[in-house]
Amino acid sequence: MIKQNWTDAAQRCQQTGEAYALVTILGCSGSTPRDQSSKMVVTVEDTFDTIGGGNLEFVVTNKAHELLAKNQDSQEIIPFPLAGALGQCCGGNATVLIETFTACRFQLALFGAGHVAKELVKILGSLPCKVNWIDSRQELFPSSTPSNVTAKCHEDPVSQIALLPPGADVLILTHNHQLDYELTVAALQHGQLRHIGLIGSDTKAQRFAKRFEKDGFSSKQRENVTCPVGLSEVPGKLPMEVAVSIAGELIAIEHQGKIKKLHRGLAWKEIKQSLQGAADAQNHTPQTTETTESR
Numbered sequence: 001m002i003k004q005n006w007t008d009a010a011q012r013c014q015q016t017g018e019a020y021a022l023v024t025i026l027g028c029s030g031s032t033p034r035d036q037s038s039k040m041v042v043t044v045e046d047t048f049d050t051i052g053g054g055n056l057e058f059v060v061t062n063k064a065h066e067l068l069a070k071n072q073d074s075q076e077i078i079p080f081p082l083a084g085a086l087g088q089c090c091g092g093n094a095t096v097l098i099e100t101f102t103a104c105r106f107q108l109a110l111f112g113a114g115h116v117a118k119e120l121v122k123i124l125g126s127l128p129c130k131v132n133w134i135d136s137r138q139e140l141f142p143s144s145t146p147s148n149v150t151a152k153c154h155e156d157p158v159s160q161i162a163l164l165p166p167g168a169d170v171l172i173l174t175h176n177h178q179l180d181y182e183l184t185v186a187a188l189q190h191g192q193l194r195h196i197g198l199i200g201s202d203t204k205a206q207r208f209a210k211r212f213e214k215d216g217f218s219s220k221q222r223e224n225v226t227c228p229v230g231l232s233e234v235p236g237k238l239p240m241e242v243a244v245s246i247a248g249e250l251i252a253i254e255h256q257g258k259i260k261k262l263h264r265g266l267a268w269k270e271i272k273q274s275l276q277g278a279a280d281a282q283n284h285t286p287q288t289t290e291t292t293e294s295r
Contacts, residue, residue: 009041009048015147017104017130018043019071021064024097025051026077044068051096056080060096067100074100077271104130106254109164111157111183112173113140116199119243121149127251134160135174161186169195169250171229181208188212188221195253197229197246
């Protein structure tokens with residue numbers, strides 16, 4: 001099987017929410033395996049494309065894995081004297097940028113493929129999230145969905161709750177009140193979900209709360225269920241209006257508690273220091289490229 005090039009691999013990782021590192025040769029001097037702007041993508045389990053192979057690619061791949069293990073977005077500029085540090089016979093210098101992109105933490109399981117869900121998927125398709133859209137009725141799914149949305153037809157939607165990763169969000173928008181209840185019970189039993197949203201009225205919420213209590217769920221557990229789901233500040237009963245309300249609530253939850261840092265990524269001072277270090281390494285490394293005498 002032919003591997004994807006770096007552009008396709010990066011796009012796939014973005015769509016699936018998989019963590020990856022994008023490696024770029026910023027500059028080079030002397031003899032190097034590949035020239036500036038060469039790129040490759042490194043994931044936890046694979047690499048796509050190449051920056052020339054050899055010990056340079058081996059060391060850079062290991063460094064990318066090290067950065068990916070930290071599970072945070074980062075950028076790092078590293079100079080590599082190929083002969084001195086890496087023992088490559090080409091003997092030039094390469095300055096490499098490694099950018100890491102963490103796995104998508106905003107994951108949503110959407111149950112139900114009715115009118116509201118269809119409108120909601122249109123909005124979610126433009127958000128940085130990964131959506132599993134689940135219903136037992138294949139015919140209700142549209143012919144195509146946004147790249148970050150996976151439509152799954154499953155005859156037993158309730159069984160899919162236990163497969164969700166910790167920290168995932170659940171939205172229950174089905175056509176059947178009993179199915180809604182069973183899905184919500186399974187979500188409460190999961191115990192590690194970030195948010196459980198249930199479509200319905202205040203009356204439905206009260207009835208379900210009584211059933212939860214009767215089934216042995218504590219008041220603290222019952223507080224994890226939001227019903228009616230969506231922002232009360234966004235009125236309206238049209239499917240798109242309800243979808244906007246629900247999307248607004250999800251966005252608010254995603255940003256809740258995040259502290260906005262004054263400085264993000266590499267500061268200009270750090271970039272200058274890294275580039276100066278790379279320049280110094282190049283200036284002090286003997287060049288091995290052949291020259292042609294002037295005639």
